[in-house]
Amino acid sequence: xxxxxxxxxxxxxxxxxxxxxxxxxxxxxxxxxxxxxxxxxxxxxxxxxxxxxxxxxxxxxxxxxxxxxxxxxxxxxxxxxxxxxxxxxxxxxxxxxxxxxxxxxxxxxxxxxxxxxxxxxxxxxxxxxxxxxxxxxxxxxxxx
Numbered sequence: 744x745x746x747x748x749x750x751x752x753x754x755x756x757x758x759x760x761x762x763x764x765x766x767x768x769x770x771x772x773x774x775x776x777x778x779x780x781x782x783x784x785x786x787x788x789x790x791x792x793x794x795x796x797x798x799x800x801x802x803x804x805x806x807x808x809x810x811x812x813x814x815x816x817x818x819x820x821x822x823x824x825x826x827x828x829x830x831x832x833x834x835x836x837x838x839x840x841x842x843x844x845x846x847x848x849x850x851x852x853x854x855x856x857x858x859x860x861x862x863x864x865x866x867x868x869x870x871x872x873x874x875x876x877x878x879x880x881x882x883x884x885x886x887x
Contacts, residue, residue: 750841759812785839785841786836790838806846806872810858811823813847823856823877823878827874834864844860857874
């Protein structure tokens with residue numbers, strides 16, 4: 744896994760600071776190329792299911808988190824909540840592979856951001872996902 748992490752660093756990726764649940768899943772990696780946010784996750788042994796491939800919940804978590812992070816970056820809002828998320832599993836991701844997510848904004852309104860992403864391992868699509876994220880009150884305003 745260290746060789747994969749070194750490869751990511753050499754290609755301009757940096758590790759994302761995380762705590763809580765996502766720290767157990769990660770580390771996640773991030774970079775911006777031509778104004779496009781890209782994320783990576785190295786599939787480790789801790790991510791395997793009973794068949795020895797990456798657990799679907801890991802793919803869903805990776806897709807949700809990367810869409811949410813991109814929605815935050817693009818909107819400039821600090822607090823968002825996933826209100827709906829769909830995932831389609833296309834192919835198995837293998838332990839040791841580097842998974843990539845390149846989320847994009849489909850539409851943004853004053854209160855909702857619609858996102859989509861494709862998770863890839865090499866040239867293979869392993870999952871597709873789309874979600875809706877609610878822009879939350881940032882705590883400085885009081886709900887009326």
